[in-house]
Every structure is written in C-alpha cells, then in structure tokens.
Amino acid sequence: MIIAIISAFVATIALIILFFKLKANTITLCTLKIEEAEKELEIFLSKKLSLLSELQAIFSERDTETEFDFLCNLEDIDDDEFKLNTILNKAYKELKEFLNDKRSFIPDEQIKEKLDELYKVDIECSAIKNYYNDKVIILNNKIKSFPNSLIAKTKGIYKKELYNDPIEEEFEILKKK
16 A cells, blocks of 8 residues: 555656656757747848948948948947847848939949848848747747746746837737727
C-alpha cells in the first residue's frame, strides 16, 4: 500500500516536472524564433541603410540644388533597431516622394538597380517584421498566464515590443472605426 502511494506520488511529481518542462520548451522555442528574426531583420535593415546612403550620395552628387538629408537622424539610434526601422522607413518614404516630385528626373541603370534592390529589401524587411510580430504576440500571450509567467521570469524572459510601422498603425485605426 505504501509503495503504491509513493509510486503515485513520484509519478505525479514526474508529470508535473514534464508539464513544466514542455511549457518551458515552448517559451524557449518562441524566443529562439524571435532572436532569429531579430538577427535577420538587423541584416536587412543594414542593407536598407546602405542602399539609402548610396542613393543619397548619388542624388547629392548629381543634383547640387536639392538638399538630401533624409538620413539625417542616424546619430540618435544608439543600436535601437526600432528607431533605425522608423528612420529608414521615413527616409524611404521621402525618397519616393522626391522621385515622384522630380518627374523630369530620369534615373540611369545604376539608380534603377539600387531602387529595385531597395524595393526588394523593403519587402523582405516587412515580411520579417510581420514574422517577428507574430512570434512576439505568441510569446507575450504565453507569458501572461500561469505557469508560463513563472517559467518566463525564471528564464529572464519578458514581454517584447512590436514593430509598428505607420501604414500598419493607420490600418489598425481604420479597422477599429
């Protein structure tokens, strides 16, 4: 009888440990996917920055009458990918506005190639940010409830911030109306 009680107790403890281990693994997997997305996004934001800088230099060189300063706030970043993302999105928007305003400007092959590459990099950035946001939402929802909140705290995992691009924010506002 005592052996059966001890066996049941040990089995219950083993199941509880297994349950917590499975919960911990799902949180760890989610954080690994987020870290992977962060690294990928960092690469694509660097590419976007490089392309915008190259285009800014080309335009400044060719059109001395126009002031090209759409990448002027880069010193304020302090390794903050969210700030970098915002600045690069604003710079890309200003570049598109400049090109629309300068209808007489005919880009050469070099500029066309850079603009095409920038467009593709921007699409990749958007896709990665969407993936990142999806995983962050999952993680943030997971760590709201017990026992996940306890597991997350012991592993030093906290809620993460989402990438909110202006277009997405406007869409969310319109969706609520």
